[in-house]
Amino acid sequence: MAGVAGLVASHTTLALAQDAPQLSIFVPAAPGGGWDQTARTMDQVMRKENLISGSQITNVGGAGGAVGLPQFVSQWAGKGNSLMVAGMVMVGALLTNKSPVTLDQVTPIARLTGEFEAIVVPAASPFKTVQEFAAALKADPTKVPVAGGSAGGSDHILFGLIAKTVGVPATSLSYVPFAGGGEALAALLGNQVAAGISGYGEFAEQVKAGTLRLLAVSSGERQEGIDAPTLKESGIDVELFNWRGVFAPPGISDDDKAAMIALVEKMAGSAAWAEECKNRNWSSILLTGDDYVKFVNEDRTRIEAILKDLGLA
Structure with missing residues (x-):
């Protein structure tokens, strides 16, 4: 040696x-x-x-x-x-x-590697699809607070890309940054925010348990074993891998x-x-x-x- x-x-x-x-x-x-x-x-x-x-x-x-x-x-x-x-x-x-x-x-x-992002809402949310989420954003983005990681990070960037694509000024968004995934999850489960964006792994257990609803994923294609459309499939031309x-x-x-x-x-x-x-x-x-x-x-x-x-x- x-x-x-x-x-x-x-x-x-x-x-x-x-x-x-x-x-x-x-x-x-x-x-x-x-x-x-x-x-x-x-x-x-x-x-x-x-x-x-x-x-x-x-x-x-x-x-x-x-x-x-x-x-x-x-x-x-x-x-x-x-x-x-x-x-x-x-x-x-x-x-x-x-x-x-x-x-x-x-x-x-x-x-x-790339880790696709997921957009989720609490189980009691009125949003059943990502199109409904986007429509609410267009109607009044201040009433759709979204939890995610640090300001300017991948979660925030995806939110901004979605907004830009559907015609909502990014500066009007209500983004709530959290230092850790646990805090963002608590805000979601406590219905303190309308939606959350993070890597799918952060939400997987709660989605499987039925306490969160998965609206869409940011990958280019549907993911095996995950019952959710892509953003592109839903008419929002955005693809993002962290x-x-x-x-x-x-x-x-x-x-x-x-x-x-x-x-x-x-x-x-x-x-x-x-x-x-x-x-x-x-x-x-x-x-x-x-x-x-x-x-x-x-x-x-x-x-x-x-x-x-x-x-x-």
């Missing part, structure tokens, strides 16, 4: 490792959230597939990744055995926080970038990864290299436009 020993000692390169390398994973969020779950699932699958000998996970939370990203850029530069987990939430957070550090300063490696991916630090070599992409592709192509995605309601949407760079740039443009509509950018 001399290659691994050399890798750990230099802490700078992946391409030179002769055996399964040691990986460092940076999570710009507190333990327990989606990015942290992604990092720990990657670690578990890569170990199982003997793609790495081990990993070290570092968490730096705050402001949707706007606190951690500058540390990753400045302190992890040139470390070719390192990855940062991030995604759509960071794109929005960097814009809303007007961060001087951006994703242009890191090295895109791969988009990994995507997650990985980035390497700035200043790594072309060889290390290629080696990291190959490593992630092997992981994403494994049966173990497919099983984890199924268990967690993640859609595997692998995209690497230049295609991923293009996707990140296009997504930033789209998100910036809707955040401006919401008055947040």
Whole structure:
């Protein structure tokens, strides 16, 4: 294992490792959230597939990744055995926080997963369909408060996209942000809000129990085992995945970038990864290299436009 020993000692390169390398994973969020779950699932699958000998996970939370990203850029530069987990939430957070550090300063490696969003209402709600929800929005958006995660996050962005598509000014929306899914769920179950938007997994148990009604999902196609139409199917031309991916630090070599992409592709192509995605309601949407760079740039443009509509950018 001399290659691994050399890798750990230099802490700078992946391409030179002769055996399964040691990986460092940076999570710009507190333990327990989606990015942290992604990092720990990657670690578990890569170990199982003997793609790495081990990993070290570092968490730096705050402001949707706007606190951690500058540390990753400045302190992890040139470390070719390192990855940062991030995604759509960071794109929005960097814009809303007007961060001087951006994703242009890191090295895109791969988009990994997408988690579609769900629009739900309390069981006693008069809204039986998402069309009825949209009609109420058009009639008076101030009377349709919607609970979700942080302002400017994926839940808020989806609400803004729905409003824009049906002709409601995004700045007139009544969006109620919550720091945690439990608080948003309590507001829904207590009928303090008209609807809620989040990843389907946040609501799945309550939907199955009948305490929440699922109106629609934001995926492009109907999801197996979920009895709800897509927004597009319902006449609202919106599709949204809360995507997650990985980035390497700035200043790594072309060889290390290629080696990291190959490593992630092997992981994403494994049966173990497919099983984890199924268990967690993640859609595997692998995209690497230049295609991923293009996707990140296009997504930033789209998100910036809707955040401006919401008055947040």
